[in-house]
Amino acid sequence: MNHNLVQFDHVSKNYMKEIALDDVSFQLPPGKVIGVIGPNGSGKSTLLKLTAGLLRPTQGKVIVNGKPAKRRISSEVSYMPEQDGCYPFYTVTEAIKYYNSIYTDFDEGKAKEMLDFNELSRNQEVNNLSKGGKVRLKMVLAMSRRAPLILLDEPLAGLDPMIRDSIIKGLVAFVDPSEQTVVITTHEVSEIEPALDMVIALKNGKIVKLDDVENIRGMYGDSLIEWMKEVLGPNSSSLKTE
Numbered sequence: 623m624n625h626n627l628v629q630f631d632h633v634s635k636n637y638m639k640e641i642a643l644d645d646v647s648f649q650l651p652p653g654k655v656i657g658v659i660g661p662n663g664s665g666k667s668t669l670l671k672l673t674a675g676l677l678r679p680t681q682g683k684v685i686v687n688g689k690p691a692k693r694r695i696s697s698e699v700s701y702m703p704e705q706d707g708c709y710p711f712y713t714v715t716e717a718i719k720y721y722n723s724i725y726t727d728f729d730e731g732k733a734k735e736m737l738d739f740n741e742l743s744r745n746q747e748v749n750n751l752s753k754g755g756k757v758r759l760k761m762v763l764a765m766s767r768r769a770p771l772i773l774l775d776e777p778l779a780g781l782d783p784m785i786r787d788s789i790i791k792g793l794v795a796f797v798d799p800s801e802q803t804v805v806i807t808t809h810e811v812s813e814i815e816p817a818l819d820m821v822i823a824l825k826n827g828k829i830v831k832l833d834d835v836e837n838i839r840g841m842y843g844d845s846l847i848e849w850m851k852e853v854l855g856p857n858s859s860s861l862k863t864e
């Protein structure tokens with residue numbers, strides 16, 4: 623597959639007078655894990671929602687898998703929202719069954735493997751899971767679909783470092799690059815960088831850089847932190863604290 627999975631052509635998105643994305647163009651190839659990083663309010667969630675077809679651009683075009691992104695239960699896109707997206711009174715098993723019933727591409731076997739890997743107890747009510755447990759379950763649900771594009775909005779926000787680390791391990795263990803592309807928004811670039819193939823840096827609704835992690839490492843050494851400081855400014859390491 624050589625085509626681009628995601629294409630933004632001169633996309634702007636305004637919320638009333640607020641310009642969230644400003645004339646953004648880029649393409650993403652299939653089979654990659656792509657990080658979208660940037661300070662609060664830089665437009666990361668907006669970029670993801672436009673890709674999922676949950677928002678329409680004010681101007682420009684968003685193309686996913688050769689077609690305009692549309693608001694529907696898309697077979698092309700599995701989207702994990704930043705806010706709680708799970709039914710609080712379901713047990714973990716019921717949440718899996720529910721997803722299995724609404725998404726024809728849901729892989730129940732993969733979901734069960736991911737539950738075990740994430741040590742999620744099946745009889746527990748979603749309501750009673752820890753914050754990290756809720757995020758793990760949301761990731762299990764989003765990543766168990768055989769959709770070619772998985773969008774994860776801020777899965778690491780507000781979690782302590784050990785939990786962030788285990789969530790990233792789960793991502794790396796279960797993403798299948800021959801079938802799936804993952805786009806993940808995050809402040810936590812230092813921890814997630816080993817999982818990333820590409821990064822998009824956003825600032826004030828504009829892309830300030832899009833590059834392969836391999837190229838960045840070639841220029842900046844082992845860590846993306848120095849690169850981030852250069853493209854997003856010296857205070858960008860404070861992104862880690864949200």
Ligand SMILES: Nc1ncnc2c1ncn2[C@@H]1O[C@H](COP(=O)(O)OP(=O)(O)OP(=O)(O)O)[C@@H](O)[C@H]1O
Binds near residue numbers: 640660666667
């Ligand atoms: N529904 C909305 N109505 C009005 N303004 C909005 C809305 N959603 C986002 N915005 C504004 O658009 C800009 C981009 O927001 P967005 O949520 O995309 O950024 P973000 O990088 O994901 O931020 P964060 O890291 O805080 O989640 C911000 O200035 C935000 O206040």
